[in-house]
Amino acid sequence: LDAPLPFYLTSDKKSFAWPSVVERYPIILTQAIDDMHRTISSLPADSPKLPEGKKIIAGIAALKHEEQHDRVLTPLPDDGDADVKDYNDELKYWNEREGREITWFSGPWLYVECYLYRRLHSLFAQSEHWKSYDLFHRQKTDTFRSSAAAVNELAVRFGELVRDLESHKGLTRDAEAQKLLFLEMAQISLWGNATDLSLLTNLSYEDIQKLQGKEAIAKSAANILVNNLDKAWGFISQLKGGRIDFVLDNAGFELFADLIFATYLLETNHAQTIVLHPKDFGWFVSDVLPADVAHCFSQLRDSTFFTPEDRSAMDFLIERWMEHYAEGRIVIRPNHFWTTGHSYWRLPTCAPELHADLQESDLVIFKGDLNFRKLTGDAMWPRTTPWTNAIGPLATSGLRTLSLRTAKADVMVGLREGLEEELDQKDTKWAVNGKFAVVFYHDAKK
Ligand code: F6P
Ligand code: MG
Secondary structure (H helix, E strand, C coil): CCCCCCECECCCCCCCHHHHHHHHHHHHHHHHHHHHHHHHHCCCCCCCHHHHHHHHHHHHHHHHHHHHCCCECCCCCCCCCCCHHHHHHHHHHHHHHHCCCCECCCCEHHHHHHHHHHHHHHHHHCCCCCCCCCCCHHHHHHHHHCCHHHHHHHHHHHHHHHHHHHHCCHHHHCHHHHHHHHHHHHHHHHHCCCCCHHHCCCCCHHHHHCCCHHHHHHHHHCCEEEECHHHHHHHHCCCCCEEEEEECCECCHHHHHHHHHHHHHHHCCCEEEEEEECCCCCCCCCECCHHHHHHHHHHHHCCCCCCCCCHHHHHHHHHHHHHHHHCCCEEECCCHHHHCCCCHHHHHHHCHHHHHHHHCCCEEEEEHHHHHHHHCCCECCCCCCCHHHHCHHHHHCCCEEEEEEECCCCCCCCCCCCHHHHHHHHCCCCCCCCCCEEEEEEECCC
């Protein structure tokens, strides 16, 4: 149940996989060690966490050594988590498929990268006092703090939007303005995943009202290589009181942007329920853990964390979110499948209950790059491959899906003939630098 093509391998020097294993992962592990040192340095000398913390540091250092020396991937120890067998069976599967023991620098990139975070997690799972410690919390927090300007702006924008919807003036009546508003909100969520936030659409209330927002939207839409947002609007515009799921990606600014999009869907009554799918443990550094949602609220509330330009706009937004959350319209639903190494080609077979739950949803939104890699199996598709071929079983799975992705890894599909060559001429890093995006909508409920 895998894509019938070779996968991106970490040995592929032309792909972003190679600098990832050679440079990026050792840096991530070094930062992890640094984080642990900082945490244990503030513990009292007699803390029971101290000896265990030191043991974890030694474990991360050993993992870094294995990684940098291109050792074979070893089975996970039985650390008590339910997914150990699953990871180890998959490792066996790859070893058999490749006819050799795969190593850090010569394995399928998707599996190797997931395995890295699972190995890190194992060190904490085996401890007594560090089980729920988030190794990447500091980094996530620092990055969020540095996006203060964009956060402030969106908070103000959101306040205007809700007030406008409530007064039932202007926007709500005009079909064209409604569509522009949807495009703006969806693009805020899309570009929230970018490395370069300058691409975020910035519409003022007046812009939208006068429909001048078209220009700003068109400008940032120019970097969206395939854009199915019109199709998605075709569905959402007629949806009333539905359920919309977000398979989340990163904490901090992206989560903030996703919550703005989600709240827009609730406030306009297109959705009655929003289901958020976070990760179970520190994942690809910045991914959302359940606790990050609460952190996001408390950081926004804390005037020493962000100095809000408009405290009342921020408070209004938080109050609104808390209300939706308290009344069960925003739900957080973890599932261990999201932190396996499986591509979503295997969702129906490896996670049938999760699949059945997602079938209940009116629309499942997959955020970000890793979700896109999993949707397409991280296989070396010709870049003009139709979306419905690239997502395999999900094309006929009974799910209605929307993938919002800024491109940070090599896999890419759905491009029109000749576009890849045009992009190569302009920018050799176009596929991985996070400046370009793709939006795919597919309705497999029909
Ligand atoms: O491109 C670097 C990388 O770590 C990829 O390996 C991974 O797919 C991606 O970034 C994660 O990005 P995102 O947070 O958008 O899923
Ligand atoms: Mg991520």
